[in-house]
Amino acid sequence: MSVRNSLYWRLLAWLLLPLLGLAALMLWQAYLGARDTADRAFDRLLEAASLAIAEQVKWQDNRLWLDLPPAALEMLATDAEERVFYALYATGDEFVTGNARLPALEGGGTALRFADVGWQDQTLRLGVREARLEDWDQQERFEVRVAHTREGREALAFSLFQGSLARVALLALLATGVLVLAIRFALAPLTRLRRAIRARDPRTLAPLELALPRELAELRETLNELLSRMRRVRANQERFIGDASHQLRTPLAGLSARAELALRQNDPDAWRDALQAMRTTSASAAHLAVQLLSLTRLNNPEATPELEPLDLTRVARRATRHALSACQRAGIDLGVETPESAVIVSGIDWQLEEALANLIDNARRYGSQGRDDPCVTVRVNASPPALEVEDNGPGIPAHLRLMVLRPFFRGQAPGEGSGLGLAIVDGIARSHGARLSLEEAYSGHGLRAIIRFPEAHA
Template identity: 30%
Template sequence: MNKSRSLKTEILLRLAIPLILFMSIETVLSYFVTLHHVNVAYDRWLLDSARSLTEGIKVRAGNIFVELPPAALDIFKWDELDKTYFKIISEEKGMLEGDKFVPEPLVPEINWSSPIYFDDEMYGEPVRVVSILITHDETPEKIFVHVAETLNKRRGMMMDILLADLVPQLVLVLLVGVYLLAGVRRGLQPLNVLADEIAQRTPRDLRPIPERHVFLEVRALTDTINDLLERLAQAIASQERFITNAAHQLRTPLAGLKLQAERALRKQDVAEIKPALIQIQGCADRMSHLTTQLLILARSEPINGGYELRQLDMCALARKTCIDWVPKALQRHMELSFEGFEQPLFVQGDEVLLRELLANLLDNAVCYGYDKGNIVVKVERYPLPTLIVEDDGPGIPDVEIARVFERFYRIPGSSGDGCGLGLAIVKEIADLHKARLELDHAGEAGGTRIELIFEAQ
């Protein structure tokens, strides 16, 4: 199960993590830059120490020797923090003066035109070493001076510089963090106000969300919610009208049932009760038909999802439905014919709902058509798959065409005992299949032609 995340936490993380990352990178870069400059500064002092030793190198009668007074050595080695070692060697005579453990460069071929600096260890401590080559006019012999120094002063200076650099940065990070936290809280406050306002609403309060406290970035969300609220309000209003109309339609057959039942109770003779029983049966049939249509209408609502669109043969479905309706057409001496193809005509649809759609069209044609009339069901393939139902009845007046698909609407003065749901069901099922519904006159003499056109699927 996915855990819900806080928007405030998400924003702070997205701001704080890059800030910490950049600070870490800057700290690493500062360390290496500081190390470079500290080494440059102390390497100069170390070189000065090595050059000061060269003053004690003497050449007499071709012999090289070192004269370093004790006072000079004390000055050379005096340091409160670091230890300094040196070694003076001759290329031919070897060790002349100093500590023999002072490291020497390990590179075989070295360009001695400039001092050589390197890091090493001496007596278990890390040291920085400088090596220089000394030449004397009185002898061609090469003399090397190596001076090593421990790293305590360097480390101390590095820590001082880094702390001087890092402490202000840490304070800055803390201040920025506090500012970001306060800013995010202030920025999200309008959303909290909006949430509190919505939470205080009643379930029937579907007014649009006010946008006076809403940021532009959140406006798309509130617009979407407002659109949903508007459609929900329309759906609830439609459902309320539907329930009201359904209750009104059910009231008539129920009143008839009650009236005929009371009439039957007043009669003693079975023969006198029979007409009331026939009326009761008619009322029950009307209630059964109305209940069936209400259930189908509810099933065809997109919000209920009680359907499944899959590939089916429209020709086979229309042919079978027409066969089922032949007996009812014959009761009114009507001729019901079907014009289709032997080859399948596939469309994406729900078989039960499409069968009910055609059944409602045939029911209207049979109930409102003329006796001994004609009903034709056609299936056409081009330009788009189309189902057509034609009859030669009285037709629908032009002024009523726009209203006949409304729920519970009946054309004034029309015959039959329908409840005004047949064509409404047809419209709902057509919309569910994203099919276009067209209603027109079948010909100059009248009649009705209804086409269900399946758009490209």
């Protein structure tokens, strides 16, 4: 299984990515905090050094004079060996003394200012202190400028950042470990469900009985519903197979009995009668086998072709033409009524022809009973689109019209039918999104079988 299709790795990735982003943000904040802490610490040293220098400024020989104490600059020296600069300026930016001519800072008016400045291809941290002499007879203003390079600051900032990096890395490792364990524990019920399904006997369709969290319980119930539908399908298949075997066993047993009885006779006329009976029985068995194959094919959704536009008028005429000879031999008047224009629906032509063939065959077998002038009419309606087969026979009682749609249900009418014709027609209708209904004939005597198609398919 690839990582992309793994739920475990997906959850881990989607949870780790925000965690890594948060860790990166924390490290950036830690770096900025370390730099700010180092700047504030060294700025305090600049402030102390400028104050120490300002206290040593005096007025002597009509000018400012500085007797620089060694401790004023030594306090700025660190193990990083950064370079230290100082300068004393009088009013008007006049350089008095110092080891470098340091630049001025804009924004006067404050006693102490700090800034990073570029000076002679190097970056300095410059502190400027404005002060004045405190003698009773002289109050000359001056500026003390003290600066040093940033090696010490950067070393301190990196040291502070290393401490933060170690803490963040440790927290990230702990969070990742907790996250991995949490995902593993959270997916444990899914693993149990998978193992329970894999360990089941493939022949059993019993419901799953497994304690699961609410979200997976819904999946379990969905699986149980699927298993319940599969149980119903298997029960229907087993019942269908049992009925079909029973239906086929009867004519086959009849053929065997007829053949055995004929072999005991020496009269050619008895042989002829047995052969005729065997021919009738074999024709009935062949018809039953064809209907069983049709019903099996209808129940296989993978073998169903796509629906295509077709004309119901042409389907009705072809089905009527194919059934005409059988109806004429039975003395039944078979006719077809179609509109002048085409009636277009989405369907499968051979299935609809088979449905009409079964309806016409049922009308021929049962609709002609008890009538001196039996007739069967195939009709096509345009709005809504529908196929009708009407006979003038005894009809079917209203309380049996739904039951005769079940396979192998023959109702009360005698005959050699198998009870599959209307079930096949109903399956074909449902596969076309249509509905089969059995109603009383227009004349009040007989049955009218109608396949109504939805208007959207017209």
